[in-house]
Amino acid sequence: MSIIISTIQKCCVKSLEEKLLALSLTSTTQIREKHKLNPPPRLRNPTWFTKQNRVVKEEFLTHENKEFLREIVQDKVVESESKLPVVSPKEWNDKLQRTGVIARKVGIYPMWLKDGTRIQTTLLQVLDNHVIRYYTPEEYDPPRKQVGGIKNKKGCLLLGAESADPSEFTKEYCGLFRESGVIPKRVLSRFFVSPDAVLPLGTQVNVLHFQVGNVVDVRGKTVDRGFQGVMKRHGFKGMPASHGVTKTHRKGGCIGGGGEKGRVWPGTKMPGHMGNRHRIQKGLKILRINTKYNIMWVSGQAIAGETNSIVTIYDTKLPLRKPTNPVPFPTYIGEIDSTIPEDIYDEQVHMFNDPTISYDEK
Amino acid sequence: MFSSLYPFYMVFRVKMFLNIRNGLSVATNSSKVIRQLCTKAAAFENVTNNKQSNESSKNNVVDYRHIYPEFLPDPKPEFRNVLREKLERSDMIARRTQIQIPEFYVGSILAVTSSDKHTPGKNNRFVGICIDREGCGLRATFILRNVIEQQGVEVKFELYDPTLHKIEVLRLEKRLDDKLFYLRDALPQYSTFDPNMEPELLPGGSTVPVNNLKVKLKPKPWLERWERQNLQGVEDLGLPEKFYIRAKELEKPWEKYDLMKDYMKTIPEEEQTEIFSEVQSHLHKLEVTRKQMKRKRVFVKPSKLA
Structure with a gap:
């Protein structure tokens, strides 16, 4: 009995000693605050931001060899597309967030509604979107941390579009696609999804992911206009053309007050670089879908970017315009075949085949 | 190499x-x-x-x-996309199955029947001379001008607007200029047309006649400086010499030799053949069905009332 007690006492003493030692160490030894001298960068690029394009040198290949390489690439494309992952449909509710898609802005042309009003529509071609990678909510480390953390953390789904010849990319970039087995893509984009809305790697997302009549947000990069003056950039009036005005016809004029506030206030509108920024156009209605060419017509003509530029589309975040009827969840499952009509119109839209609009006399 | x-x-x-x-x-x-x-x-x-x-x-x-000038897309390279143009063309043809859009030019006299919410009969017929035709694809438009109750009226119609019921060509002809905006400054008699005008038929296979009419403009002030625009269909403007001297100074006679400029403004012929060969069969089919319908209409037995 006594032996046991003595051993317990010994243990306690030992642990106490260790603790004291540790305390004394922290209090006495000096630690240089190295992390403060050279802190890690606040903004880190996501893991998929690698150098994309290889420096292409002229390889003196014969015509046959080039053909052979092209065949190999095509075989790879066929091979990657033949392995279709199984996606099981799940029940949708309005709290869930689905993935978006990568698309190309193809152009703008007018359409008419059934009451005869003319509206401008933008054509967005949904490209060959494939799921490249998924980061679980715990895994995903955002470049910008929010103060206080995020509730209901979402997972991050990386999608790629526009299959290309892998030889134009770097090895590192091609490595991103190894896991999913998809042929390397030119465009990558990430979408935050609820953990329930995750798609298996290699799944293709097509235009039927969206439904006619629903509302989407479109994010694009505005036209790069370079360094612009104040009249073009902020719509200032400029100065008069005559009446003794010299050399200040397109200048902004005064930029700050005097006295106590005698400085230029932050945020003053001044000349600078205009455009080439990501901008989101929210609340655009899908008016028509073409399943043959994967095109959707969306209301409005002010989507950022020039024709043939890349945009991303996702379900709207506007709280009052979210879909009420169930949408394909996690995405549209199945092939687009002959059972699906080529053109799906919204009920408001006048089809071009329809007879001429006439108003009834009341 | x-x-x-x-x-x-x-x-x-x-x-x-x-x-x-x-x-x-x-x-x-x-x-x-x-x-x-x-x-x-x-x-x-x-x-x-x-x-x-x-x-x-x-x-x-x-x-x-x-x-069919509107079937050619906008030649600006920054707006072009092959797929969009193709879809636009198919939509245009789909609309053409519902309405006959005839051949007409700037200077032709047209009658357009369109449905209008605000007119009592819900239908409106406007007769006038086509003074401008522009735009391509579904956004193609034309402007009709007429003088109604001593008031010049212009209406801009869209060619593929589904509220148009009928586009009739009352007189098919061309004028000496591409745009007839100078009719706004001309004497009203030049843009006055009878709303109950009967269509004038041209013998089959004849070329479109060119009307060599020279219009007399009202004295200044004008909407534009017409003397600077090298207009063919206008009588002598009767301006002081200094206006012509200034117009001569601003002239750009070299522009008609600028092959590159012309090239940038037009669609290459190879592409034109491609586009029209794609559209041709559809247009031809539409024409044939229209002719059949016409023949059917001719053989309807007249009723007693007629």
Whole structure:
């Protein structure tokens, strides 16, 4: 009995000693605050931001060899597309967030509604979107941390579009696609999804992911206009053309007050670089879908970017315009075949085949 | 490698220019180099192409680009996309199954029947002279002008607007100018047309007549400086000499020899043939069905009341 007690006492003493030692160490030894001298960068690029394009040198290949390489690439494309992952449909509710898609802005042309009003529509071609990678909510480390953390953390789904010849990319970039087995893509984009809305790697997302009549947000990069003056950039009036005005016809004029506030206030509108920024156009209605060419017509003509530029589309975040009827969840499952009509119109839209609009006399 | 290919490339480019300008006046005093290249190009063409098969289709395209100008897309490269243009064309044809859009030009007199919410009968018929035609694809428009109760009225119609019921050509003709905006400053008699005008029929197979009418403008003030626009369909303006001197100064006579500018403003002929060969069969089918319908209508037995 006594032996046991003595051993317990010994243990306690030992642990106490260790603790004291540790305390004394922290209090006495000096630690240089190295992390403060050279802190890690606040903004880190996501893991998929690698150098994309290889420096292409002229390889003196014969015509046959080039053909052979092209065949190999095509075989790879066929091979990657033949392995279709199984996606099981799940029940949708309005709290869930689905993935978006990568698309190309193809152009703008007018359409008419059934009451005869003319509206401008933008054509967005949904490209060959494939799921490249998924980061679980715990895994995903955002470049910008929010103060206080995020509730209901979402997972991050990386999608790629526009299959290309892998030889134009770097090895590192091609490595991103190894896991999913998809042929390397030119465009990558990430979408935050609820953990329930995750798609298996290699799944293709097509235009039927969206439904006619629903509302989407479109994010694009505005036209790069370079360094612009104040009249073009902020719509200032400029100065008069005559009446003794010299050399200040397109200048902004005064930029700050005097006295106590005698400085230029932050945020003053001044000349600078205009455009080439990501901008989101929210609340655009899908008016028509073409399943043959994967095109959707969306209301409005002010989507950022020039024709043939890349945009991303996702379900709207506007709280009052979210879909009420169930949408394909996690995405549209199945092939687009002959059972699906080529053109799906919204009920408001006048089809071009329809007879001429006439108003009834009341 | 590239340097040896370059002359061939040039020949090809010049050939393309010439093809585009088949119907237009070709610059006579262009530089010697171009002329030499032309001969080369012609020789090249002789060797490679079998001319006879191509000629018939070429003529067709030349006709089509005047009859259906809106099928040619905007030549600005920053707005072009092959897929969009294709879809737009298919939509245009779909609309054409519902309405007959006839051949007409600036200067023709048209009657457009359209449904209008605000008119008592919910239908509106407007007769007027076409003073402008512009836009391509589904956004093609034309402007009709008439003088109604001593008031000049202009209506801009969209060619593919589904509220249009009928577009009739009352008089098919061309004027001396591409745009007739000067009618706004002309005496009202030149843009007054009877709303109950009967359609004038041209004998089949005849070319579109050109009306050589010279319009008399009202005295200044005008909406535009017409003396600077080299108008053909206008009588002598009767201005002081200084206006003509200034107009002469601002003239750009070299622009009609600017092949590059012309090239940028037009769709190359190869593309035109591609577009119209795609559209041709549809348009032809529509025409045939329309003719059949017409014949059917002719043979309807007249009722007693008639």
